[in-house]
Amino acid sequence: MKSPFRRLTTSLSRLILFIFLVLIHICLVGADAYGSLTVQREINGNWPMFDCPQCVDKKEQVTTNSLAVGNHKVEKDIDIIVTYTDTSGAIKIRTVKSKDLSASWVWKNPIDDDQSKEEDSKSLKDQPETRFEDNNEHSSNEHADMNEQPHKTSFPIHPAKLKRQALRQERRDRRTAELIQVSQKQMTQMEEAAIERAKTFDTSVKGRYGIWRKEYESPNSDSTVKLMRDQIIMAKAYASIAKAKNETGIYDSLMKHSKRSQQAIEKATFDSELEASAVDRAKEMGHILSLAKDQFYDCIIMARKLRVMLQSTEANVDEVKKKSQSLTQLAAKTLPKPLHCLPLVLTTDYFLLGDKNKEIPHSENLEDPSLYHYAIFSDNVLATSVVVNSTVLNAKEPGKHVFHIVTDKLNFAAMKMWFLVNPPEGSTIQVQNVDDFTWLNASYCPVLRQLESSRMKEYYFKAHQASSLTASSDNLKYRNPKYLSMLNHLRFYLPEVYPKLDKILFLDDDIVVQKDLTPLWSVDLQGMVNGAVETCKESFHRFDKYLNFSNPKISENFDPNACGWAFGMNMFDLKEWKKRDITGIYHGWQNMNEDRNLWKLGTLPPGLITFYNLIHPLERSWHVLGLGYETALNQTDIENAAVVHYNGNYKPWLDLAIGKYRSYWSRYVKFDNPYLQLCKINSFMLS
Numbered sequence: 195m196k197s198p199f200r201r202l203t204t205s206l207s208r209l210i211l212f213i214f215l216v217l218i219h220i221c222l223v224g225a226d227a228y229g230s231l232t233v234q235r236e237i238n239g240n241w242p243m244f245d246c247p248q249c250v251d252k253k254e255q256v257t258t259n260s261l262a263v264g265n266h267k268v269e270k271d272i273d274i275i276v277t278y279t280d281t282s283g284a285i286k287i288r289t290v291k292s293k294d295l296s297a298s299w300v301w302k303n304p305i306d307d308d309q310s311k312e313e314d315s316k317s318l319k320d321q322p323e324t325r326f327e328d329n330n331e332h333s334s335n336e337h338a339d340m341n342e343q344p345h346k347t348s349f350p351i352h353p354a355k356l357k358r359q360a361l362r363q364e365r366r367d368r369r370t371a372e373l374i375q376v377s378q379k380q381m382t383q384m385e386e387a388a389i390e391r392a393k394t395f396d397t398s399v400k401g402r403y404g405i406w407r408k409e410y411e412s413p414n415s416d417s418t419v420k421l422m423r424d425q426i427i428m429a430k431a432y433a434s435i436a437k438a439k440n441e442t443g444i445y446d447s448l449m450k451h452s453k454r455s456q457q458a459i460e461k462a463t464f465d466s467e468l469e470a471s472a473v474d475r476a477k478e479m480g481h482i483l484s485l486a487k488d489q490f491y492d493c494i495i496m497a498r499k500l501r502v503m504l505q506s507t508e509a510n511v512d513e514v515k516k517k518s519q520s521l522t523q524l525a526a527k528t529l530p531k532p533l534h535c536l537p538l539v540l541t542t543d544y545f546l547l548g549d550k551n552k553e554i555p556h557s558e559n560l561e562d563p564s565l566y567h568y569a570i571f572s573d574n575v576l577a578t579s580v581v582v583n584s585t586v587l588n589a590k591e592p593g594k595h596v597f598h599i600v601t602d603k604l605n606f607a608a609m610k611m612w613f614l615v616n617p618p619e620g621s622t623i624q625v626q627n628v629d630d631f632t633w634l635n636a637s638y639c640p641v642l643r644q645l646e647s648s649r650m651k652e653y654y655f656k657a658h659q660a661s662s663l664t665a666s667s668d669n670l671k672y673r674n675p676k677y678l679s680m681l682n683h684l685r686f687y688l689p690e691v692y693p694k695l696d697k698i699l700f701l702d703d704d705i706v707v708q709k710d711l712t713p714l715w716s717v718d719l720q721g722m723v724n725g726a727v728e729t730c731k732e733s734f735h736r737f738d739k740y741l742n743f744s745n746p747k748i749s750e751n752f753d754p755n756a757c758g759w760a761f762g763m764n765m766f767d768l769k770e771w772k773k774r775d776i777t778g779i780y781h782g783w784q785n786m787n788e789d790r791n792l793w794k795l796g797t798l799p800p801g802l803i804t805f806y807n808l809i810h811p812l813e814r815s816w817h818v819l820g821l822g823y824e825t826a827l828n829q830t831d832i833e834n835a836a837v838v839h840y841n842g843n844y845k846p847w848l849d850l851a852i853g854k855y856r857s858y859w860s861r862y863v864k865f866d867n868p869y870l871q872l873c874k875i876n877s878f879m880l881s
Contacts (some may be wrong), residue, residue, distance in 0.1 A: 203840075234751040415464045418468060435496075526848070533576060554623055557622075639683075644788055697768060699715075714765050724765070737754050738754035745791055763817045779804050
């Protein structure tokens with residue numbers, strides 16, 4: 195029977211052996227995960243990286259003391275049997291000599307193990323960021339999952355290193371905060387500078403562009419033209435420098451090639467319009483420019499020359515723009531010779547007629563409220579004929595349509611003669627002279643009184659008379675006859691002109707009717723006076739574009755963002771007009787605007803004021819505007835519209851007309867009419 199002492203010794207030996215096996219197992223499993231090279235390094239005694247001087251001292255102490263249990267050296271070599279898992283997951287057994295182990299292995303006495311653990315746990319309480327893994331826990335986890343990849347053992351970090359890390363992080367945070375503050379300050383400065391720059395930014399429209407333009411067909415269709423134009427600009431700059439330095443040879447050569455390049459370009463806009471020799475001209479110019487650059491190039495001088503040329507070009511562009519606007523105004527109010535011929539011939543023939551032949555048939559329809567009545571105020575015979583023809587041709591019942599035309603004394607005979615010779619099919623026509631309205635006099639009408647005053651004549655004809663074509667284009671606009679004609683203001687007196695009618699559709703003479711307008715008389719205006727299509731889109735065509743809101747009379751009574759609407763096709767309820775005394779409202783505002791402080795020109799601004807909050811909006815398809823100034827209108831909208839309006843300077847009977855819109859108007863012109871042929875008004879003139 196074994197003694198207790200021997201049993202104790204045996205148990206201690208087994209415990210020590212078990213601990214050794216566990217430690218060797220941990221080492222080999224970790225070594226296997228990091229590769230055979232790491233295992234070999236550990237076997238050869240390579241020491242891991244240490245974070246503190248105390249760890250280095252520990253390494254030296256362990257190396258000199260070799261292996262020990264407690265305070266005794268281990269002189270005998272021991273065979274240690276270990277198990278480990280290879281990379282394939284298989285469990286293997288191998289024998290390791292204790293002398294082959296790395297010096298980093300420390301042999302511990304199991305008796306002192308518990309005490310050392312308590313000391314280690316106390317020392318680690320002061321190191322919150324240090325990670326430590328208990329050997330027994332690590333061993334049990336590995337036995338629980340043999341296929342799991344073992345992870346690298348973490349070593350305690352010295353407090354000094356932790357402090358350095360904390361200081362570095364603090365410096366990083368402080369630097370980040372400084373950079374953010376600087377960035378915010380710079381951003382604020384940039385925003386302030388952008389705001390100041392935006393205040394002086396020119397938002398005026400320089401031109402209109404659309405994808406229908408020819409140059410958009412090919413992205414590089416004008417590259418050679420642009421190159422040659424740039425060469426001409428550079429040649430002029432170098433020629434100026436050469437002349438200043440008395441280099442007459444290079445100066446003459448630059449001017450000669452510049453002239454030849456200009457002749458090669460002429461009016462070409464695209465490369466396809468250039469002659470075959472243009473490329474050779476560009477090459478020759480490039481050669482002479484290269485020579486001039488080698489001899490005269492200087493950044494400061496060239497920058498100064500180009501800046502002077504740019505400023506001079508901008509001044510020329512502004513002058514040409516003013517001339518263009520002025521000439522456009524002149525062309526817009528000038529009647530072409532063939533159109534001037536037409537009323538002269540008609541007037542002559544009218545006075546050759548007998549009195550019996552001057553009567554217009556169906557006069558009983560003129561005051562019948564059950565019919566569809568139109569009001570057209572114009573002095574243009576051809577334009578008025580297009581309005582009437584297009585309306586009748588698209589009407590389902592032409593016999594129910596009555597046209598009331600008012601013109602001036604000069605064109606009354608011509609207008610009446612045209613419709614006597616060319617009566618619309620089944621419809622009734624009435625032609626009146628505005629001078630026959632005796633009630634329309636200066637004592638009743640403020641506008642007429644103002645137009646007859648010497649003060650207004652001074653304003654229109656002398657004080658703002660342009661001394662040259664470079665003056666403001668508004669000067670000619672002020673002197674446009676339509677602003678001085680009562681035909682333009684007669685639309686505010688419809689109940690007086692037609693006292694027995696309940697409803698009337700007002701039409702301008704620059705419109706074309708494309709559909710039957712009969713359904714407009716069935717539209718419920720919901721107590722409003724004026725049925726019109728609104729024109730405002732986003733910020734455009736609102737009240738602040740037409741009225742002077744710096745004047746308190748305007749700002750206190752109207753909303754600057756109120757939506758504008760179009761004169762040109764308007765359904766007026768004359769009963770409601772009389773009830774609300776619309777003409778009296780118009781007179782009141784015209785009297786307040788005698789000094790032109792509320793608005794300046796036209797009938798739309800007083801119309802916006804007079805019919806404020808009295809507009810019933812019609813669907814946009816009834817009335818499409820802009821054919822007299824806008825080049826990029828939607829073609830589908832034009833074709834689907836009941837009425838298209840050539841408002842603007844580019845009227846369809848002028849050479850200024852936009853070509854792609856002219857056909858909508860010219861299709862209703864009877865070119866086979868003898869009067870048109872006599873005055874040489876044909877399809878070629880209006881094509």
